[in-house]
Amino acid sequence: MSAETPVQSAETFTRLRLRFRDWRGHRPFWAGxxxxxxxxxxxYFPYATLKLGHMSIAMATTAGAGSLIIGVLLVTLGLTMWFQQATRIFAGVASILLALVSLVVSNIGGFLVGFLLALIGGALALSWVPDKPQAEAHGHRESSGGPAGDDARKGAAEGTGGEAGQPHPPYEDGDLGETDGTRIEDRDRGHRVG
Incomplete structure (x- = not known):
């Protein structure tokens, strides 16, 4: 083993962690x-058997198959939220409805634990919004603060309107010019007001 092995291991872990973070950031991860x-x-609960000494307690209900179907559908909807983000609205609504149905069908929704988790997951899926595309986000940033934004502010101060082809910024009636005290709309017309 060389002295560089732990460093490579740390770099691999960091790279995997960053890849997972990027993957998680592009989908409703917590909702799923x-x-x-x-x-x-x-x-699980309708099929579980709890043993207390020699006594076994079965929590099976008459609707055990319904509980299994609801549980499997919720697991499927959670995976759908991860891998098919376009269906997040449908998956969120379906999760909320299945959670509500589980209150009646499956031991009070898995003793309220499964009900609450599925309800929160469905609500998170409905509220999740995908990021804006990178080009749109960068374009908006440049126009407000980057070098292009600085040129536009300089052009507006000089009265050229920023970049070529852009109109003057709108003036309010009664705005005074900075240098000679004339009203801007009068200066544009060539009139000087004392």
């Missing part, structure tokens, strides 16, 4: 995670 985790207790 909450929805997926909400489906687990809803599907």
């Amino acid at each position: 995670l909450f929805t997926l985790l909400g489906g687990v207790p809803i599907a």
